[in-house]
Amino acid sequence: MRPRERMKMAGPESLSDVELLAIILRTGREGKNVNELAQEIMDRFDSSLRSLCNASLEEIAALDGVGLAKAASIKAAFELGKRLYAELSKPRTLLNSPSAIFEFCHEMRFYEKEIARVLLLDSKLSLITYSDVTVGTNNQTLLHPRDVFRLAVRANANALILVHNHPSGDPSPSRDDERVTLSIAEAGKILGIKLIDHVIVGRENYYSFRAAGKISED
Structure with missing residues (x-):
């Protein structure tokens, strides 16, 4: 089952890091489907989301079959995650009076x-x-x-x-x-x-x- 179909059936939490990355990438490259490309990218960064997150846009874009558009999508996804964490970490204003x-x-x-x-x-x-x-x-x-x-x-x-x-x-x-x-x-x-x-x-x-x-x- 493709990652998008699995997400629809079981929710995003059921997907592996590679499968989530494949959804962001959308397409593979010649000779590799999108899941294989996602696995290759994760292997390049030692299967560490932290390492991938800290990589520069240029470093990710330089990987074979990635390019600027896919690299920008990856960086954008990580940035949204950072902003969500910052939002959730803010103390809430209590309005009880x-x-x-x-x-x-x-x-x-x-x-x-x-x-x-x-x-x-x-x-x-x-x-x-x-x-x-x-x-x-x-x-x-x-x-x-x-x-x-x-x-x-x-x-x-x-x-x-x-x-x-x-x-x-x-x-x-x-x-x-x-x-x-x-x-x-x-x-x-x-x-x-x-x-x-x-x-x-x-x-x-x-x-x-x-x-x-x-x-x-x-």
């Missing part, structure tokens, strides 16, 4: 237009990523649950926090703020992605729907 949320979004105090921000969290309420999803006029913004949960599903989030600012400086919620909060909370129950809080950022302080008892704890 309204004050922590307000501190994280403190720059929103000075925005002249309303902006809605979605904070996407893992099961421990640590930040995965965030996105500003709408930009409104100086006194209103529109936000739909589908825009919010599209981001949450894409990030594989367990929970989310909604934040938006009031350019007036007064964080008191409007009827529209309450309506949007309710609709997102209800949609989250259906999708299994909990709305932890909706925080409105004012100039000097904030309003938390959860602290005010308007978002249930269950």
Whole structure:
């Protein structure tokens, strides 16, 4: 079975280093199929991914049947791996209180237009990523649950926090703020992605729907 077919059937973790390298290479060379070329490359670097990773682009490209395009694909794959490791190694931001949320979004105090921000969290309420999803006029913004949960599903989030600012400086919620909060909370129950809080950022302080008892704890 070819490496791509095995990956489809059993997942990438089932493939050997040589088979994964063969997928990156895509094609072999005259007299050698792609698996044989991948094995030859690994043999050249003593079957060590570390040695292959540390090799220069020119060194890899100079190997018979490799060339610049294949060498660039190999280096790009290693670079993505390094960046993923760096991303996973960063300490996560814990957003488990309204004050922590307000501190994280403190720059929103000075925005002249309303902006809605979605904070996407893992099961421990640590930040995965965030996105500003709408930009409104100086006194209103529109936000739909589908825009919010599209981001949450894409990030594989367990929970989310909604934040938006009031350019007036007064964080008191409007009827529209309450309506949007309710609709997102209800949609989250259906999708299994909990709305932890909706925080409105004012100039000097904030309003938390959860602290005010308007978002249930269950």
